[in-house]
Structure formats: C-alpha cells, structure tokens
Amino acid sequence: MTSELIRSARDLRNNHREAEGRDNMVHNPWRNDFPILKNNDIAYLDSAASAQKPQTVIDAMTDVMKHHYSNIHRGLYNFSQVTTKEFEAARKTVASFIGAASEREIIFTRNATEAINLVVQSWGRMYLAQGDEVILTEMEHHANIVPWQILRDQIGIVIKVIPVQEDGTLDLDRFEALLSPQTKFVSLVHVSNALGTINNVKKIIGIAKDFYPEIKVMIDGSQAVVHRAVNMKELGCDFYALTGHKLYGPTGIGVLWGKYDILESMPPYQGGGDMIEKVSFDYTTYKEPPARFEAGTPAIIEAIGLGAALEYINNIGMAAIEAHETVLLDYANKALAKVEGLRFYGTAPEKVGILSFTADWGHASDIGMILDQCGVAVRTGHHCCQPLMQHFGIDGTIRASLGLYSNQQDIDALVAGLGKAKGLLG
Numbered sequence: 001m002t003s004e005l006i007r008s009a010r011d012l013r014n015n016h017r018e019a020e021g022r023d024n025m026v027h028n029p030w031r032n033d034f035p036i037l038k039n040n041d042i043a044y045l046d047s048a049a050s051a052q053k054p055q056t057v058i059d060a061m062t063d064v065m066k067h068h069y070s071n072i073h074r075g076l077y078n079f080s081q082v083t084t085k086e087f088e089a090a091r092k093t094v095a096s097f098i099g100a101a102s103e104r105e106i107i108f109t110r111n112a113t114e115a116i117n118l119v120v121q122s123w124g125r126m127y128l129a130q131g132d133e134v135i136l137t138e139m140e141h142h143a144n145i146v147p148w149q150i151l152r153d154q155i156g157i158v159i160k161v162i163p164v165q166e167d168g169t170l171d172l173d174r175f176e177a178l179l180s181p182q183t184k185f186v187s188l189v190h191v192s193n194a195l196g197t198i199n200n201v202k203k204i205i206g207i208a209k210d211f212y213p214e215i216k217v218m219i220d221g222s223q224a225v226v227h228r229a230v231n232m233k234e235l236g237c238d239f240y241a242l243t244g245h246k247l248y249g250p251t252g253i254g255v256l257w258g259k260y261d262i263l264e265s266m267p268p269y270q271g272g273g274d275m276i277e278k279v280s281f282d283y284t285t286y287k288e289p290p291a292r293f294e295a296g297t298p299a300i301i302e303a304i305g306l307g308a309a310l311e312y313i314n315n316i317g318m319a320a321i322e323a324h325e326t327v328l329l330d331y332a333n334k335a336l337a338k339v340e341g342l343r344f345y346g347t348a349p350e351k352v353g354i355l356s357f358t359a360d361w362g363h364a365s366d367i368g369m370i371l372d373q374c375g376v377a378v379r380t381g382h383h384c385c386q387p388l389m390q391h392f393g394i395d396g397t398i399r400a401s402l403g404l405y406s407n408q409q410d411i412d413a414l415v416a417g418l419g420k421a422k423g424l425l426g
C-alpha cells in the first residue's frame with residue numbers, strides 16, 4: 001500500500017509537471033549540500049519545525065570530536081585552547097550575523113525557549129512586580145506564552161494580548177489601545193511559525209518606545225533569522241531570541257541577544273561552574289555577561305556547529321535565499337490554489353515560505369499521514385500555537401514550510417499528494 005502510494009504520487013507529480021509544461025524546473029544550487037536530501041527521495045516541507053543540516057555543519061562538528069575536543073575556558077592544554085577558540089569564534093559569527101554591537105551581547109542557550117525563559121526569570125523577576133503589564137500577541141508560540149504565565153503565577157503580573165486579524169496580521173490599533181502606564185514589557189514573534197506573517201517589529205518597537213521609552217521589548221526571532229537579514233543595531237529591541245536547529249545548525253544550541261547594559265543589570269538565571277568569579281559559603285560573585293548566564297559546560301560542539309551553519313548561510317547570502325524562497329512561495333501559492341477545498345491561514349502581504357491550510361474534505365492529521373506515505377513531510381496540528389488556533393476556531397492546520405534547499409519538485413509532490421488524499425478521503 002505504502003510503496004504503491006509513493007509510486008503513484010511520483011507518477012502524479014511527473015504527470016502534473018508535464019501537464020503544466022514545467023519541465024524547466026528552476027535549479028536549486030544548494031540542495032546537494034544537504035546529504036539527507038541527496039540520499040532520500042523526500043519532499044521535506046517541515047523546515048519551520050527543524051531544518052536539515054548541510055555537510056559543512058556535519059563536518060565542523062565531527063572535526064571537533066575527531067581532532068581536538070575538550071572542555072573549554074578551563075584547560076591550559078592545546079586541545080582546550082583550540083576548542084575554546086572555535087567556541088568563542090562561533091559567538092563572534094553569531095554577533096556579526098545578527099548585527100550585534102559586540103559578541104559580549106551573545107548568550108548561548110539551549111534553544112529559543114531557554115533564551116525566553118532566561119529573560120522572563122532573570123529580568124522579569126528582578127524588574128516586574130504585581131500588577132505590571134506584559135503585552136504578547138495572539139500568534140505567539142507557546143515558548144513566548146507559558147514562561148510569562150509561570151511568572152504571572154509567581155508574582156502576579158498581568159498579561160495582555162494583541163489580537164490577530166483575518167489575514168494573519170496583528171491589529172496595531174488594538175496594540176496602541178493596550179499600552180498603559182503599567183506596561184513594562186512587550187514580547188512578540190518576528191515571523192509567525194504557524195502563519196508565516198512577518199510582523200513589522202520595527203514599527204511595533206517604535207510604538208512601544210514612543211509611548212514610554214523604558215518599556216522593554218523582546219523579539220522571538222526563531223523563524224525570522226532563517227529567511228531575512230536582521231540587525232540588532234537597527235531594530236531597536238532590547239532582547240532577541242533564536243534557535244540553532246531551524247537555522248541549519250544542530251539542536252541543543254540557541255541564542256539570546258541582549259543590549260549589554262541591560263544584561264549587566266540582570267541577575268544570573270542559573271548558578272554553577274564557569275559563571276562565577278569567587279565562591280565561598282558566605283557569598284559568591286558573578287562574572288560579567290555573557291558568562292554570567294552560561295552556567296555549566298555549554299553545548300560546545302553544537303555552538304561550533306551553529307557557527308558553521310551561519311558561515312554557510314553567509315556564503316550563500318541571505319538576499320539570494322530570500323529571492324529563491326520568494327519565487328518558490330509564489331509557485332506554491334499558485335499550485336495550491338488549484339487544489340479544491342483548501343482554506344488558507346496567513347495571507348499577509350509580507351510573509352515567508354510557510355503555507356498553513358485546512359481542507360474541507362479531510363482532517364489535517366489524516367491528510368498528513370497520506371502525504372507521508374507519498375514521501376511528503378509536512379507538519380499537522382496546532383504548531384505550538386493553540387491560542388492562535390482557537391482564534392481561527394480550528395484545532396490545527398497542515399503546514400508546508402520551505403527552506404533554502406526546497407524546490408519546485410517538493411511543491412509538485414505536495415500537490416500530487418493532496419490530490420491522492422482528496423481521492424481517498426474526499
């Protein structure tokens with residue numbers, strides 16, 4: 001049954017392509033950099049959940065372990081010094097990738113989730129009090145909702161929410177109405193993982209800071225840095241969080257960027273080795289940021305892998321990635337518009353290659369399973385955005401998300417698989 005479906009989906013895809021006269025597929029020059037895509041006939045359309053890794057990242061991580069792996073910052077011997085140098089070089093690469101003023105503003109975390117929790121528990125517990133207001137948006141990933149709810153339960157802050165409009169953009173008039181003398185923090189996603197909407201964060205930061213310059217703003221850039229160039233010196237926010245595994249890097253590594261003077265004013269998030277100056281049973285003093293926030297042995301190999309991923313992206317150029325994905329998104333929109341009975345969520349004019357939809361002829365999870373049998377990997381469900389799904393009155397969508405390695409054949413496979421699913425379920 002499975003192989004029969006796969007065969008027929010491939011046939012359908014080829015027929016579809018011939019019928020549309022699309023034999024001249026645009027060549028993707030980067031796809032072969034990803035061994036997993038060379039070795040498998042899969043239409044991988046789940047890059048928003050986690051991206052595949054290029055050979056250069058695999059090599060950089062393997063090289064450390066093969067040639068000079070050791071713990072960092074502590075050893076006087078050669079291996080430790082070489083590994084420390086590579087780890088700290090990765091921090092510099094991250095700083096330059098996001099236009100930070102200095103690598104001292106780059107804190108390595110486990111992922112974006114930990115970066116957000118760090119801000120909430122360190123800055124939030126220090127500077128927020130009962131009744132202070134934090135503004136989020138209706139399209140937040142749970143990673144930018146739940147930490148604030150934990151803080152609410154701990155100290156009694158108030159959470160307010162900017163609503164989403166029908167096309168998946170934020171209602172900025174409502175945002176302005178939500179601002180009050182109690183507003184202390186605004187925390188929002190740069191690009192929605194469920195809708196693809198690119199929020200005009202610069203404008204939102206401006207509105208908040210115009211209202212009261214002391215309001216702090218954190219941007220969850222997990223999905224944005226994959227598709228667009230960002231620059232911390234220009235954006236105007238106070239914190240920016242990102243996660244390595246969506247950026248063609250490994251799992252287990254993320255980044256919190258913060259303005260240095262703010263980081264300096266914050267207490268540690270976790271305590272342990274490598275973040276202290278002096279420890280006695282009477283008192284302990286802490287290192288300056290970023291070390292203050294990096295307790296314990298960090299994800300050494302993973303940080304070096306993230307550095308390699310960013311070098312890889314730099315070599316291609318974000319402008320080239322954006323141009324490629326824009327053409328492909330347009331192709332995907334046109335191709336999916338021809339499939340009957342789909343309803344799309346997230347049709348903002350400014351969006352990245354994330355296509356979220358439901359079908360009136362089948363449930364998202366049944367469709368996802370049939371697509372899997374056709375060799376097409378998409379995500380189905382609430383995408384860790386349950387409040388957003390509640391807004392639209394649905395329990396989930398089918399989400400196809402593009403990466404720099406995606407090509408027209410992937411979209412053709414998706415369309416063919418949907419045709420197959422409709423035939424079986426419709």
Ligand SMILES: Cc1ncc(COP(=O)(O)O)c(C=O)c1O
Pocket residue numbers: 048049111112113114141143144189191192193220222223243244254384
């Ligand atoms: C917008 C957004 N924020 C935060 C996260 C959390 O990322 P991580 O699980 O790597 O911490 C994700 C992951 O899907 C995301 O899409």
